[in-house]
Amino acid sequence: MNELFGRERTEVAPGAVHVPDWLDAEEQRHLVELCRTWARPPAGLREVRLPGGGTMSVRQFGLGWHWFPYGYARTAVDGDGADVKPMPDELVALGRRAVTAAYGEGRAVEPYDIALINFYDAGAHMGMHKDRDEKSSAPVVSLSLGDTCVFRFGNTETRTKPYTDVELRSGDLFVFGGESRFAYHGVPRTEPGTAPRGLGLKGRLNITLRVGGLGRGSAAGAVSGYHS
Template sequence: MVAQYRRWAAGPVPPHSARIGEHRMSVRTVCLGWHWRPYRYSRDAVDVNGRRVLGFPDWMVRLGRQALTAAGDPSAERYTPDTALVNYYDAGARMGMHQDRDEVSREPVVSLSIGDTARFRFGNTENRSRPYRDFDLESGDLFVFGGPLRLAYHGVQRIHPGTAPDDCGLAAGRINITMRVTGLSE
C-alpha cells in the first residue's frame, strides 16, 4: 500500500494541503477517482494544477467490500466507492473536528491507517463537542463510518511519532485512506 501511495503521489496531481478560508490543512492529500477540495468534488484538481486525478482502482472497490464485510455490513457486496482521499500526516499534522458531508451519497466511509499511530476523536452527529471518544488508530486499523454515525464529527488530535511498525513500509508519518461514494456522475 505504501508503494501504491508513492505511485499516486508521483501521478498527475501531487499531494496538496487544501486551503480552508485563510488556513491550510496540515495534511497533504492526493485523491483517486474524484478530486476533493473543501466542500466539493470535481474530476480535475482545479485548486492544484488543473489535471485530472488518477482513476479509482478496481482492487480498492474489492478492498472496500472486504472492509464492510469485516465490519458486518450486510450490503457490503453492493458497496462501490468511487473516490479515495489519501492523506499524509507528518509528526506535527492534525485534523480538526469535521463531518464528511461533501458526498451526495450517505453510503459508508471506509478508513484505513498505515504508519504512525494517530489519536483519533470520534464524536456525535450534532456538533464538535462532547460526547466524543478518543482512541488510537494504529497501522493496519480499519474504521467504518456508517449508518447513523455516517455524519459523526471526527478529527485527528495528534500523531505519535516513531510508532509505525518496522515492516509497514513507511519510515515516518501516517497515511490514512478514506474510500467514499460521491453519489456524483460525470
C-alpha cells in the first residue's frame, strides 16, 4: 500500500508500543506456513468453549502451554486432550527481538514460553479483556498477519473508555508491558479482504507471545479477565 506519509512507531500508552510493518513480506509468509503446520491436530486449532455455554468467535491453539477458560495446561484439556506442541525456538527468539524493537536495547525479559495463536474469520471479534492468567508480568508481544483489524487498547480499570483504537495491519507489532501490561484490550472488528496479496491467507492470524511463569506443573488454573 502506497501512502503519502509512512506509519510511525507510536507509544499508545505508557509501555504499549505499536511498531508498523515490523515483519517483512517473506517473514509474514514464513509465519503463515508455520501456523498452518502448528494448527493441525493433535492439539490443533479449536473453538474455545466458555463456561456459560457459548463459544468464542475466534478459534485458537497454543504452543508451550494450552490456554483454556481460565488457566493453562500441558494438554488440550478442552480439545482433543493431546499434549501441547512445544514452544518453538524461533518464536522465543522472535519475542526477544520484538521487545528490543519496542523498548530498545537492554530490556531483560525471561524467555517467552507461551504462544497463543488466534484465527479471525470475517465475522470474528474479541471482547475487551485482560491477559492475567500468567504468573509473570513480562510484556505481551502481539504479531498480526493477514487482514487488518481494529485493535482497541484501553485502561487497567474498566472495559469502557478511555481507550484508543489502533489499526493493525499484516506485519505490525504491538507490545504492551509495564504500566499497560494489564490493560483491557480487544478486537471489535476485522476488515475482510485486506490481507496482502501473495500472503496466501484469508482472514487474520494473531500470534501472541507471553511469559507464563507457571513452573513445571501439568496445569495452572487462574482467574481470567476474559468476558465475551
